[in-house]
Amino acid sequence: MAKHLVIMAGGIGSRFWPMSTPQCPKQFLDITDCGRTMLQQTLDRFDGLIDMNHVWVITSADFHHLVEDQLPGIHPQHILLEPCMRNTAPCVAYVSWKIQKEDPEALMVVTPSDHLVMNIPVFQEVIRKGLDFVSEENRILTLGMKPTCPETGYGYIEQGEQILQDEPSIYKIKTFREKPDLPTAIGYLKQGGFTWNAGIFLWSVNTIVAELRQNASRIAGIMDQMADYFFTEYEQTVLNELFPECERISIDYAVMEKTQLAYVLPVEFGWSDLGTWGSLRTITLSTSRMVENGNAVIGNQVTMIESSQNMVKVPNGKQVVIQGLHNCIVAEHNNTLLICQLSEEQRIKDWHK
Amino acid sequence: MAKHLVIMAGGIGSRFWPMSTPQCPKQFLDITDCGRTMLQQTLDRFDGLIDMNHVWVITSADFHHLVEDQLPGIHPQHILLEPCMRNTAPCVAYVSWKIQKEDPEALMVVTPSDHLVMNIPVFQEVIRKGLDFVSEENRILTLGMKPTCPETGYGYIEQGEQILQDEPSIYKIKTFREKPDLPTAIGYLKQGGFTWNAGIFLWSVNTIVAELRQNASRIAGIMDQMADYFFTEYEQTVLNELFPECERISIDYAVMEKTQLAYVLPVEFGWSDLGTWGSLRTITLSTSRMVENGNAVIGNQVTMIESSQNMVKVPNGKQVVIQGLHNCIVAEHNNTLLICQLSEEQRIKDWHK
Secondary structure (H helix, E strand, C coil): EEEEEEECCCCCCCHHHHEEECCCCHCCCCCCCCCCHHHHHHCCCCCCCCCCHHEEEEEEEEHHHHHHHHCCCCCCCHEECCCCCHHHHHHHHHHHHHHHCCCCEEEECCCCCCCCEHHHHHHHHHHHHHHHHHCCCCCCEEECCCCCCCCCCCCEEEEEEECCCCCCCCCCEEEECCCCCHHHHHHHHCCCCEEEEEEEEEHHHHHHHHHHHHHHHHHHHHHHHHHCCCCCCCCCHHHHHHHHHCCCCCCCHHHHCCCEEEEEEEEEECCECCCCCCHHHHHHHHHCCCCCCCEECCCCEEEEEHHHHHHECCCCCCCEEECCCCCCCEEEEEEEEEEEEEEHHHHHHCCCC | CCCCEECCCCCCCCHHHHEEEEEEEHCCCCCCCCCCCCCHHHHCCCCCCHHHHHHEEEHHHHHHHHHHCCCCCCHHHHEEEECCCCCCCHHHHHHHHHHHHHCCCCEEEEECCEECCCCCHHHHHHHHHHHHHHCCCCCCCEEEEECCCCCCCCCEEEEEEECCCCCCCCCEEEEEEEECCCCCCCCCHCCCCCEEEEEEEEEEEEHHHHHHHHHHHHHHHHHHHCCCCCCCCCCHHHHHHHHHHHHCCCHHHHHCCCCCCCCEEEEEEEEEEEHHHHHHHHHHHHHHCCCCCCEEEEEEEEECCEECCCCCCCCCCCCEECCEECCCCEECCCCEEEEEEEEHHHHHHHHHH
16 A cells, blocks of 8 residues: 655745745745755655655645745646635545545545654654554544643644554544633643644545545535546646635544544654744744743844844844844844734734735 | 035944945935935035035045945045045045145035934025135134033033124134033033034135144144145045044044134034934934824834834835834844844944944
């Protein structure tokens, strides 16, 4: 059974402005200044696990060239272009129907394209184990991130019965919990057995297609209508016409919360969704050798004077002097500058058009 | 008696970084975003008073092309290039010796190139009156800025006997006072009869040359050595060799504080030396039609949110969002960004190399 990788790269990353813009969202940027974009890093961490011929990217038509430029080794027919955003269920359905047509025995890993993983060896071990687990039919596995704080920005997965005894072990999913308020999140951490839902899924193509047929029959019907045209010259035209008819629904709502086949593998490999400037600050502080006064600085010509607890991200080569600034974000990208309180970062998406 | 204008444009404006840089100091910049550089505005405000053939600029050799570019109408032989900085006395001596050679009956106005004047009609009236006053030999006139606050960053001029009774009246100068501490400055304002020394001087060329001979004989001697070569092809070579031998001394120390011929004309024409970001903030606030929360903003794509009392100066076209910032300078120029407390602006010159 061949292993396929699906990278979902259609997000718009509005909270990471001005780095992330509608023209070039977060996944296409080298946010951490490591020399590779988030999308490229996503592919890189599957190196040795998945054959390049089995890599798929699904994105918005607007980002076609960005994907081609950043992942030159990918098969042209494996870059899937959604004509509009319909959340993750139609997206997963489209790519699953296509993969099934090409390789009916495929195992799939589905991953976001804009998350960070620090410990690649552990990540690879987890993916290997997960793929092995779902090589048996009728198993849908999600990776659950062991929580490091009572984060209120993520959904939580509550573990049920333990299925595999060895470490890391796998559990039936008891229930999915929406983003909690702070007391609830603190309760989850105290109680134990809860992990963050990071949107990383493993399954066989037959299992997910069957589950979509059962739980999202309208979407499955639209896919069936289009399937004859997949891998033909008419594919995009048909897609442009019919895909917009799919309802807007996430794969979590459409399948994960309904299926009886959902399992969770709790993991710890230094994960961040880099959802906000604050999370970039946390990651930068944890990986920098030199940290002074809690300033996370990305940019090679930045001087910090009498300043503390800031997140500074400016282009290399840009000379910056900051004095007397505390608890702020200073971010410059594409000739656009943001200076704001870190505590107000959730409002950033409201400040740009 | 022809009237000559001397614009001193050799300053380095280190407190206005990052706008002002050693390569392009403040006088060559359009600090207030009015469409003309400080140097050009300096010339503009003498329009109708001084014939372009009688305008002289003395600057550093490094800035030759900046002056040529910004003041295209100026006679090439009237752009004087100091090979090194020797403060204002050698500078004034050099240009005075040259003017005397060209026009022994000249009246001169000497002005800095990087100050701001708001009320041009009043300024012109003052200059007319001052030139009239110094058309009689043996009078050295300085314009004294009527103080609007107990500023500790300027030298003060103490008025003596009143010479002319009409408004504005002219006084003998009793004494020059160095930059005072705050209690002293407050005392000056209470007492009255004190003005700020803005470095604007009026005199006949014969008077200043005679005073330099008497009070700065070494500098005068060097000028005499060089004078034969002025307006010849050897001028710059001789200047490069001999000018550096001049001592570093200001015209205030060398002449003004020693001469018996010094008079002051107290004036009020909306003057600022734009010495600091704070003074630009004051000027911007006083001239802007729309001011919110004490933010002085120069830049046409700046959004201020929950911010107050800031000075923001960024290029037009640069998108900037600032939230939760108070009492700060945000200045961007030439791909260099400064963010600092307004209260610390005197330290800016220490923060850049």
